[in-house]
Amino acid sequence: MPFADLGLSDELLQAVTDAGYTEPTPIQAAAIPPVLMMRDIIGIAQTGTGKTASFVLPMIDILAHGRSRARMPRSLILEPTRELAAQVAENFEKYGKRHKLSMALLIGGVSMGDQIKALEKGVDVLIATPGRLMDLFGRGNILLTGCSLLVIDEADRMLDMGFIPDIEEICTKLPKQRQTLLFSATMPPPIKKLADKFLDNPKQIEVARPASTNTNITQWLVPVKASAFEKRDRLRQLLAQPEVTNAIIFCNRKTTVRELNKSLKSHGFKSGEIHGDMEQPQRLAELDLFKRGDVTILVASDVAARGLDIKGVSHVFNFDAPWHPDDYVHRIGRTGRAGATGTAYTFVAPDDVENIDNIEKLTGQKIPRLEAAPTPAADAAEPEQRPRRERRDRRPARAEAPAAQPVPRREEAARREEARPPRDDRRPRRDVPQDGPDEGWNGPIPDFLTVKLVIQP
Template sequence: MTKFSELNLNPKVLKAVEEAGYDTPTPIQAGAIPPALEGRDVLGIAQTGTGKTASFTLPMITLLARGRARARMPRSLVLCPTRELAAQVAENFDTYAKHVKLTKALLIGGVSFKEQDALIDKGVDVLIATPGRLLDHFERGKLLLTGVQVMVVDEADRMLDMGFIPDIERIFSLTPFTRQTLFFSATMASEIERITNTFLSNPARVEVARQATASETIEQGVVMFKASRRDREGTEKRKLLRMMIEGEGDKCSNAIIFCNRKTDVDIVAKSLKKYGYDAAPIHGDLDQSHRTKTLDGFREGDLRFLVASDVAARGLDVPAVSHVFNFDVPSHAEDYVHRIGRTGRAGREGKAMMICTPKDEKNFDAIEKLIQKEIPRLDNPLAQAPAETPAPASDEDKAAKPRRTRGGRGRTKHADAAPTETVETTQPAQPEATPEKAADKPTQSDKSRGGNRNRRNDRGGSRDNNVVGMGDHMPSFIAKSFDERRAG
């Protein structure tokens, strides 16, 4: 088995590695460090959590150990997609370069330009930056990239997802053609392949795991969830999350809960705190100082649950995260690999659980297709027992049922209302209709046309003067009076 001492690293770097407690390199480190020390371009593909950061940090420090930086002209450049990942790289640099006199600067958003300009003016050996803030400094005339000897692009596929590829291409054009390029990614999309073919020269390809695979030490599972009502989906989904956490018990020492939208991050964190869980949100809209404080609390164990957007899916290096909960199925299948990669790091065991609603099934199928395995289905803690069949109604129940009234369709008599008496009204007997009168009796269609036609016929004299439209129950005295008038 390869040891760090066999990789031709600077003795001072080896000493720092030993003090950090490492003896054996990971597969990606063992494969990428030797060609990087030879000055070759490197294309590294490995799943998250396998030590890619040290794969470029250790050879970079060894190569830069000799030489001196000039003002505003960094000797090396590390590009990261997020502030958190850039901060992690800076921490790794401090750990492994503590016995080597090298300087660094961290250029990320949320920090004063003035402080960063002061560091650049002194001259730095290593410049660690996000693409947007780096170009801001360049356009302000505070930075020159013509002295870059080693350029590193970390999490290139995340750069693609965040729309940084045009910025990356522009930054490449600002650096010397003779630079050495180290390109690392967990997945290799077609657009990433195009960039590597354009800007890397005969790279050493180091692929230590199948593309877009999760660590075998991570136990995965999914709960297929359907809300009882559409307007209650959010409430029931958050309840399901709490039940899943409770179901893990003491095994869930800490966890990262991922949501797709920033608004959901805030809502879920607030809901968890309401029910007594120690939780805090982190997403791109929060101030950098607040994000740093939250992450430090999670790393130190003061915070149990970190509710995050995908801004935290990359760059979070907390060795002992026991669980990852995907409150939402990620829109991009590759993000699933990075999310669950926050647990089960460095050979540890971890557990990743996800909630999938019917509208997420398309994205869920894409995830299973990408990782080329079926994610085990878990029982839904919210599932209820089948409803009991109601017993047949007794005679008393039938008698107590409300009956339909004659007041109109759909109206029923209230069950608790006092019964009313039924008053029968005796109708006067009507005279039998003679054949002549029967012929003159109005039809139902005549009634529906109303009395206007009857009055019109009376005025025109086209019909006789029989009274029509009085209904089937015309009082006999009215009929009698008209009969007397006609007889006269």
Template sequence: MAVEICEALAAEGITRTFAIQELTLPLALDGTDLIGQARTGMGKTLGFGVPLLDRVFDSADVEELDGTPRALVVVPTRELAVQVGEDLARAAAKIPVRLTTIYGGRPYEEQIEALEAGVDVVVGTPGRIIDLYQRGDLQLDRVAILVLDEADEMLDLGFLPDIEKILRALEHEHQTMLFSATMPGPIITLARSFLSQPVHIRAEEAGAAQTHSTTEQVVFMAHRMDKPAVTARILQANGRGRTIIFARTKRTAAEVAEELAGRGFTVGAVHGDMGQPAREKSLNAFRDGTIEILVATDVAARGIDIDDVTHVINYQTPDDPMTYVHRIGRTGRAGHSGTAITLVGYDELPKWKAINEELDLDLPEPPQWFSTSPELFDALSIPEGAQESVGKPRRVFGGAAAAVRGRGPRTPRGPRSGSARAPRGEHGDRGERGGRGRRR
């Protein structure tokens, strides 16, 4: 491997390989087609990025660079395109390889201008890649290395037909590397159809748990009206650093961000109702530490590749087990420990039971806690004096000012003495009292 790439990585503090990297590097550097399977946060980007850059820079079987792409990396979301592009740029800091990212939500003109100026490696999303290819602005006839990153997420987002179009456009001989956390049937079929005798690499043993062992999972039932107060107290836990709060919908993400800003927290948001520049501004602020709390929808958060996220909060229970795995995989990464908290609404219990059964988490009936439950404070190391608000209302980062409340938030209270009645559930049922919490 080129010494210049090693020096660039060392300058970023990267001096050892993760399992997926150690297994893929020898094969990828040799030009072998491969399927890399590892959970999120286990180093897949450099697993394909380092050999890709090395081969583009100095491989005898890759044509000499002339300003047309020699490598193409396809990713499911805009945010992930930006993140992968930045990671590759850092690794390529000391070699003369030109990179660019192309994705929707940005003007065509600036991306076409970059392609016309000459690029060697392109990172992009399927739709924009196809658009620029069909317009004649993106040349694919000399691509020697193709990477499909997060293939299972591209399947979930409905990009499989687009991926097949891209693959059919590369009829000439080339190396293909497919990376995915899971291997559903359609992805296996895709690999068999378009890869040449690929080597399948798993970074963990078959049957291994799909969640990180470094992530503590805390799950409990929370009343819908009490979730803002519960979340506010969780955000005051001892040792909390960067935190991602997941919501299922754009509307809920915006509402949660406004609610927390109204309680005095410095918070940003990333969801589909925001323009791409605003989303990138929030993500960059989260990465550089300007804000430590980010509220996001699942699609928007797929480009967040930060190793030191300490807490993930599932404000709403995910729709399926794989979404749960991807969400909580944002913490406990790269050897760090983390805490994943899931607030199961009364109407969300069937979803949680399906997740619990599929992932074998051994928690089919989570305890019921309130924002004042001692169990909540104990389980998450929340100081005794933590309140529902921490200061004056603020603006959501990059957004409008939070509304100043005329009265306190309407949150049901389950007093610490255990004497008061629990609030009615979201379907009118009266919840049972919460017992001791369960952790994993």
């Protein structure tokens, strides 16, 4: 089915063609016509299926006629993260270039003053994260009574992040007579309850089994020890494969993201990082570098796992097995997008067995194990071990004193000093081995300590 059969305007069809698309994805083909008919929608689709365009495209045509008013947006899109909100804004700019729609982006980490100025002018489309929206609403900078279309995107992620109470409060401030679109990769009971409460006779669209993984993605489990050294070594082996053109590597902790990125750079990889401790401009700058190819490896925490539409990612690596099985689906969904194929590797340490079991139960499939890597050669040992062995091998044998012949202490001290290996003057004297009770004294032997031995014939 071509886009022309979905009921979109000619201007919008031209923008879609200019963007390089000819046929809609299954979620787009199923969702766009009922959205244009002003129906409420529940869209259940795995990540990477093009669901963002399934609501952006019809919204542009719906909002093409009408006039915005100050502080009263005509439509509202709620996103769980700043990155997702920024991505939706990019979609509106790309597809709405032939329409004169105004847009505002309300996210944390950027100037609130500029956002307030945009609201004062009036906007047709407001894209926001719940926290910043509630903040501006509490300050009296925004009114939601003129909002006729609401989109709740990544609803299951909203649940994970604790935003459901905020969303419920936001829904109560919008007109009851409105169109509501809810999209989610999974439909847990709290999301079902939210939909029952705030959607009116919705049309449910499901293009894949909930929590299923993309069949275009080849998945592997990589058994490793818990040692960070071995995991990094195994990761570098896999990254060195010629088919790895670019990759996103996911870690569970922000500290691991920073340390791994530093390690990869030291080994010559063009890597960058993105995590929650970074300011929003930094995060967007890193994403732009990755999209342009200036950086080919992006080490990320789960802040980047959901919804980011980065084309052509050949591989995903779970350096840490995800704690929550849903996160696995969203992580590996960064590859194999828009009909392309991809590969996902998940490192499995002994403590990750339960996490992997939960992932396989959720997805309903057994993930094959990758054969163990060859045992590293001796020269691949940790660098701090080799110098110690080499120093021991180079050290000359210590001269031994005759066993049966007593020697004056002054002569004994002089002999031991001559037999001692040459000392690096830069090393502290305390590093010299201590062989006897008097070895701590480095000066001449005082006369009163000299013992004269009389040997009887």
